[in-house]
Amino acid sequence: NAGVMQNPRHLVRRRGQEARLRCSPMKGHSHVYWYRQLPEEGLKFMVYLQKENIIDESGMPKERFSAEFPKEGPSILRIQQVVRGDSAAYFCASSPRRDTSYEQYFGPGTRLTVT
Amino acid sequence: SQQGEEDPQALSIQEGENATMNCSYKTSINNLQWYRQNSGRGLVHLILIRSNEREKHSGRLRVTLDTSKKSSSLLITASRAADTASYFCATVARNDYKLSFGAGTTVTVRA
Numbered sequence: 001n002a003g004v005m006q007n008p009r010h011l012v013r014r015r016g017q018e019a020r021l022r023c024s025p026m027k028g029h030s031h032v033y034w035y036r037q038l039p040e041e042g043l044k045f046m047v048y049l050q051k052e053n054i055i056d057e058s059g060m061p062k063e064r065f066s067a068e069f070p071k072e073g074p075s076i077l078r079i080q081q082v083v084r085g086d087s088a089a090y091f092c093a094s095s096p097r098r099d100t101s102y103e104q105y106f107g108p109g110t111r112l113t114v115t
Numbered sequence: 116s117q118q119g120e121e122d123p124q125a126l127s128i129q130e131g132e133n134a135t136m137n138c139s140y141k142t143s144i145n146n147l148q149w150y151r152q153n154s155g156r157g158l159v160h161l162i163l164i165r166s167n168e169r170e171k172h173s174g175r176l177r178v179t180l181d182t183s184k185k186s187s188s189l190l191i192t193a194s195r196a197a198d199t200a201s202y203f204c205a206t207v208a209r210n211d212y213k214l215s216f217g218a219g220t221t222v223t224v225r226a
Contacts, residue, residue: 033214035216040218041218042217043158045215059213091158095212103163106157106159106160107157109157
């Protein structure tokens with residue numbers, strides 16, 4: 001049973017370009033969470049999605065950031081017109097249920113560098 | 116603000132010694148989890164302790180939870196060089212699902 005997959009592992013973008021980060025949850029998991037980790041900091045929640053639904057996007061910046069989890073395919077975190085401050089590690093986690101007692105399984109992360 | 120705050124920020128110990136780090140949080144929780152992150156890598160789940168539990172063990176790891184003090188501790192016994200990593204506590208608030216992480220404790224185990 002493969003774990004949570006994220007790609008690409010490393011992404012370099014120039015200021016103003018778009019960044020697309022992909023996350024495939026563990027088999028059987030329909031709940032996906034995105035977190036961002038700035039250098040020397042802990043992870044911060046961004047968004048929680050179920051298939052075809054955004055459940056909680058309270059941690060998402062209001063502009064330039066969007067997320068989706070379509071019926072088929074991976075979850076996508078999209079950052080438009082990237083700026084240097086978007087440079088960070090972006091982690092995706094999945095869980096089988098919304099039950100708060102379940103642990104979240106993390107992917108290896110995508111490290112975004114904006115030049 | 117972050118829910119969990121780890122203490123100390125950094126810890127350096129000799130191989131074979133024990134390492135203890137603490138986590139404090141602010142609101143009522145459903146559970147508290149500890150993760151390890153090696154430099155530049157993803158997170159590895161270590162232990163989940165529920166709000167009605169006081170202590171859990173997993174191999175060389177021991178986690179305690181004191182809900183009256185809103186604090187938890189992680190003890191790594193007989194440390195090894197491979198334990199060198201950052202350790203994060205993360206809380207799940209009551210009636211919530213998202214993890215709130217602290218800034219982590221960086222542990223260095225010297226051979």
